[in-house]
Amino acid sequence: MTQKSNAVVVGAGVVGLTAAFLLQQKGFEVTLLDSADQPGGLMRSKYSPFGDFDYGTHVGVATGEALLDDFLYQHEQLDLVKFNIGKSGNFYNHQLSEISPFLNLNHLDKDDYQGLALSLLQPQIGAHIHNLEDKFISLYGEAVFHRVIEPVVNKYFGLPAKKISASAYAFFDMNRLVSFDAETTQRLKQVPEYDNCLGFHGATSGADKYYPSSGGIGAWYQALLDKTIACGVKYLGNCQVSAVNTLKSKIVGVQTNLGDFTCQQFIWAVPSPLLGHLLHSKPRVAKPVYRATAIYDFTFDQPLKSDCYYINVHQPDKLSGRITLYQNLDVKAQREGHFQVTVEVLQEAGFDFESRIDDIKLELESIGLIDAKHQCLYESVQPLNQGFPIISTETEQSVVSLNKALLHTFDNLALLGRGNCQGFFMSSLLLQAFEQCNEMEPV
Ligand SMILES: Cc1cc2nc3c(=O)[nH]c(=O)nc-3n(C[C@H](O)[C@H](O)[C@H](O)COP(=O)(O)OP(=O)(O)OC[C@H]3O[C@@H](n4cnc5c(N)ncnc54)[C@H](O)[C@@H]3O)c2cc1C
Structure with a gap:
C-alpha cells in the first residue's frame, strides 16, 4: 500500500x-x-x-x-x-591537567618544552592546506607537529595525518594546545594567529x-x-x-x-x-x-578524584581516549552513591577490546582518577558501531x-x-x- x-x-x-x-x-x-x-x-x-x-x-x-x-x-x-562553564581536563606525559581539554605542552620535559614552546611563536609559512598534516603544521609548526601531534593523530585515527582530511582537526580537541603560563596566554590570544592555536588555562564560559x-x-x-x-x-x-x-x-x-x-x-x-x-x-x-571503537563503562562506590566532566587522554601509549565523569554532569548519580565513568577507546579493526577491561581500570588509577580504595561495582565493554569516521x-x-x-x-x-x-x-x-x-x- x-x-x-x-x-x-x-x-x-x-x-x-x-x-x-x-x-x-x-x-x-x-x-x-x-x-x-x-x-x-x-x-x-x-x-x-x-x-x-x-x-x-x-x-x-x-x-x-x-x-x-x-x-x-x-x-x-x-x-x-x-551549565555554562564545563570544566574539562587532559592527560599527557604522565600528568593530569584539569585546566583544559587541550594537550598541555607544559607537561613535556623541560628541555623538550623550551624549544617547542618557542617554535610555536614563529610565524608559520602560509601554504595550501590539503590534509590534516598541513593543517596542524599551519597551526603549530613542523617541530611541534612531528614531536607532539603526530603520535597523537596516530593514536586517535590510526592513519598518517597526510592521508586524513583537514576537516578532522577539531576532533578530540586537537585544534588548540596549552602552553606558556596563564597570563602570557591571555596576552598572546589577543593576536589572531596565537588565538587560533592556544587554549586558555582554565574553563571559559561559552554557549549554554x-x-x-x-x-x-x-x-x-x-x-x-x-x-x-x-x-x-x-x-x-x-x-x-x-x-x-x-x-x-x-x-x-x-x-x-x-x-x-x-x-x-x-x-x-x-x-x-x-x-x-x-x-x-x-x-x-x-x-x-569508521575507527574501531569500544565504550568501557564502570561504576565505583565513591567519587572519582576530579571535578572535570571529561578528560582527554592524549598520551599516545595509553589506550584510553576521552573519559567522561558523570558525577560532574548527572545530579541523580551522586544522590544514589554510584559514580559512573565511561572511557572511549579507539583502535585497529579486530582489536580485542574485551580482554583489556582490567588495563583500562589500571589506566584510571595511573591517571589519578581512582585509587586502591575505590571499589568497582559494575563494569562492561561494548562496541560503538559507526562512531568516529x-x-x-x-x-x-x-x-x-x-x-x-x-x-x-x-x-x-x-x-x-x-x-x-x-x-x-x-x-x-x-x-x-x-x-x-x-x-x-x-x-
Ligand atoms: C563517541 C562519540 C562522542 C561524541 N561526542 C560529541 C559531543 O560531546 N558533542 C558533539 O557535539 N558531538 C559529539 N559527537 C558527534 C555527535 O554524536 C554527532 O554530531 C551526532 O550524533 C550527529 O547526529 P546524526 O543524526 O547526524 O547521526 P547519528 O546520531 O549517527 O544518527 C543517524 C541515524 O541514522 C540511522 N541510519 C543509518 N543508516 C540508515 C539507513 N540506511 N536507513 C535508515 N536509517 C539509517 C541510524 O540508525 C541512526 O539512528 C560524538 C560522536 C561520537 C562517536
Missing part, C-alpha cells in the same frame, strides 16, 4: 529528528524512518542498576537560534541541568550546555522524540529502505520493508554514499569507514563530488547529518538542518 506523505526523512538521529520536527511545524506531513530498532543514533543511553551510561554524545550545546533551542532544550517532562538530571542523554533524545511524535510526525523504526523512486529531477518516494512512501521533499540524514548506492549513481563512492582526503573528495552530483540531479533532496562530510559536531549539524528546513515550503 502506498501512503501519502509530504516529506520523508531517513535517519532518526538527532539531526533527522530535528529536521522532521521543523518540517512538520512548517506544514509538511512528515514520515521519519530509521533502520535501527532503537532510535537516537549516537544519542542513546544504556540503563543498569548501577547507573546510566551514554553511548556517544554526552552534552547538548545551545545553537543560538531561539526556535531551534526552544525545541531542543525546553521540555515540560524533562529536567535538563543547564545541557544534560538531563537523570536518564542520561538518552532521556533527552526520548523527550525530543515524544515532542516530535506529539506534533504529528509519523515515526517508523526497524524500517529498511530498499529502493528510492525518482521522476525527472525529483525523488518521489521510497520502498521499504514497512511499505512504500511518496514524498514532495526528501531528507537523507544518513551517510550520502548509502543513498548513492541505492540510486546506482555516479560517481560511485565506497561506504564510510575516518575521513581520508580521498573519501572526502569523493563524497563531496557525490553530494554535488546528487543535489544537482534532485531539486527536492537535502543531505543532512554527520555522514555527508559537512561536519561532525552536533550544534553545527543542527544549524545546517535548521537553515535548510527554513527554505523548504510544502507545495
Whole structure:
C-alpha cells in the first residue's frame, strides 16, 4: 500500500529528528524512518542498576537560534541541568591537567618544552592546506607537529595525518594546545594567529550546555522524540529502505520493508554514499569507514578524584581516549552513591577490546582518577558501531563530488547529518538542518 506523505526523512538521529520536527511545524506531513530498532543514533543511553551510561554524545550545546533551542532544550517532562562553564581536563606525559581539554605542552620535559614552546611563536609559512598534516603544521609548526601531534593523530585515527582530511582537526580537541603560563596566554590570544592555536588555562564560559538530571542523554533524545511524535510526525523504526523512486529531477518516494512512501521533499540524514548506492549513481563512492571503537563503562562506590566532566587522554601509549565523569554532569548519580565513568577507546579493526577491561581500570588509577580504595561495582565493554569516521582526503573528495552530483540531479533532496562530510559536531549539524528546513515550503 502506498501512503501519502509530504516529506520523508531517513535517519532518526538527532539531526533527522530535528529536521522532521521543523518540517512538520512548517506544514509538511512528515514520515521519519530509521533502520535501527532503537532510535537516537549516537544519542542513546544504556540503563543498569548501577547507573546510566551514554553511548556517544554526552552534552547538548545551545545553537543560538531561539526556535531551534526552544525545541531542543525546553521540555515540560524533562529536567535538563543547564551549565555554562564545563570544566574539562587532559592527560599527557604522565600528568593530569584539569585546566583544559587541550594537550598541555607544559607537561613535556623541560628541555623538550623550551624549544617547542618557542617554535610555536614563529610565524608559520602560509601554504595550501590539503590534509590534516598541513593543517596542524599551519597551526603549530613542523617541530611541534612531528614531536607532539603526530603520535597523537596516530593514536586517535590510526592513519598518517597526510592521508586524513583537514576537516578532522577539531576532533578530540586537537585544534588548540596549552602552553606558556596563564597570563602570557591571555596576552598572546589577543593576536589572531596565537588565538587560533592556544587554549586558555582554565574553563571559559561559552554557549549554554545541557544534560538531563537523570536518564542520561538518552532521556533527552526520548523527550525530543515524544515532542516530535506529539506534533504529528509519523515515526517508523526497524524500517529498511530498499529502493528510492525518482521522476525527472525529483525523488518521489521510497520502498521499504514497512511499505512504500511518496514524498514532495526528501531528507537523507544518513551517510550520502548509502543513498548513492541505492540510486546506482555516479560517481560511485565506497561506504564510510569508521575507527574501531569500544565504550568501557564502570561504576565505583565513591567519587572519582576530579571535578572535570571529561578528560582527554592524549598520551599516545595509553589506550584510553576521552573519559567522561558523570558525577560532574548527572545530579541523580551522586544522590544514589554510584559514580559512573565511561572511557572511549579507539583502535585497529579486530582489536580485542574485551580482554583489556582490567588495563583500562589500571589506566584510571595511573591517571589519578581512582585509587586502591575505590571499589568497582559494575563494569562492561561494548562496541560503538559507526562512531568516529575516518575521513581520508580521498573519501572526502569523493563524497563531496557525490553530494554535488546528487543535489544537482534532485531539486527536492537535502543531505543532512554527520555522514555527508559537512561536519561532525552536533550544534553545527543542527544549524545546517535548521537553515535548510527554513527554505523548504510544502507545495
Ligand atoms: C563517541 C562519540 C562522542 C561524541 N561526542 C560529541 C559531543 O560531546 N558533542 C558533539 O557535539 N558531538 C559529539 N559527537 C558527534 C555527535 O554524536 C554527532 O554530531 C551526532 O550524533 C550527529 O547526529 P546524526 O543524526 O547526524 O547521526 P547519528 O546520531 O549517527 O544518527 C543517524 C541515524 O541514522 C540511522 N541510519 C543509518 N543508516 C540508515 C539507513 N540506511 N536507513 C535508515 N536509517 C539509517 C541510524 O540508525 C541512526 O539512528 C560524538 C560522536 C561520537 C562517536
